[in-house]
Amino acid sequence: MNRDKLASELDAILNVSQFKDYAPNGLQIQGVDEIKKVVTGVTASQALIDEAIKVNADAIIVHHGYFWKGEAYPITGMKYRRISSLIKHDINLFGYHLPLDAHPELGNNAGLANALGLCNRIGLQSGVELKNAIGLIGDLKSVMSVESFRCLVSVAVGRDVLFEKVNDRKISKVALCTGGAQDYIEQAALMGADVFITGEVSERTIHVAREMGIHFCAAGHHATERFGVIQLADYLKAEFGLSVEFIDIDNPA
Structure with a gap:
């Protein structure tokens, strides 16, 4: 599936335009044009990115993405390692916060x-x-x-x-x-x-x-916030025939 087509479909399905949020909803990091394998997860942590790389994912869809209001601008340290991993492996990152709650x-x-x-x-x-x-x-x-x-x-x-x-x-x-x-x-x-x-x-x-x-x-x-990305994975499989895998990076918090 074409990246821009998937972005448009997700934005429409999740009613993105109706929400004033703390981070941008939709495509946050651009990767390869054609998406065949998708990973969903709660948070775009390094651990999730590493797992997505292992399974040759073209896109990651998360509830907690990047570029939160009030966070530091420089792309250094942990932020650099995460973003550079995505770019080096041509992986698209989509984040949906409040739309995936509601x-x-x-x-x-x-x-x-x-x-x-x-x-x-x-x-x-x-x-x-x-x-x-x-x-x-x-x-x-x-x-x-x-x-x-x-x-x-x-x-x-x-x-x-x-x-x-x-x-x-x-x-x-x-x-x-x-x-x-x-x-x-x-x-x-x-x-x-x-x-x-x-x-x-x-x-x-x-x-x-x-x-x-x-x-x-x-x-x-x-x-409590695994439900959305699990259900979204099932929806994308059924609606578009995409190969989608939910990966749970456990977190006790």
Whole structure:
């Protein structure tokens, strides 16, 4: 598949124009014109690049790419090693941040919600359509105890999770926003959620959970943001017949 064609298709599928983001979405490093082998991963780390080189990938698609707002401009040290590896091996790098969080079918939030069996989903931000919402809220198919729900989340993300049980309230309405979205907990509580799930936790988050009476779960930034790149890999295989492989570079954070 032609590089520019893939870039155009991805930008359209992920509704890139609707998001004001912290990094550029789309093609970030240009490589070979014709793409036959694609690797997807959470973060464009050196380890992921090295694995892509091993399997002769023509393109890497990630959730966490490069050129973040506020980062240093010089291409030196770690940044040089990463970018030079891509250029030397003619590998295209595509990065999709907020668009790959928000997509209602392929996104990180949708993938986690699917794994938990959530229905009746709406955007976590008031007045924002689900397709553009950074976070969502939905209902479990049946009410669950806190311990049963904690186990469900652990199975969904494939790891033990930090869970703050704040009272004896059972769980039916779940709010979630993958990654580093712990500050959405207040919005989740105001919308009547019984529990809020995200990737990371700050010290203040636990106090907010206790004082607002909402259970809180930090399930891992990396673990909660594998869903999008896995689902996108499956989509590209089915829709365009591309050879696509998700490579998981494990990260405990």
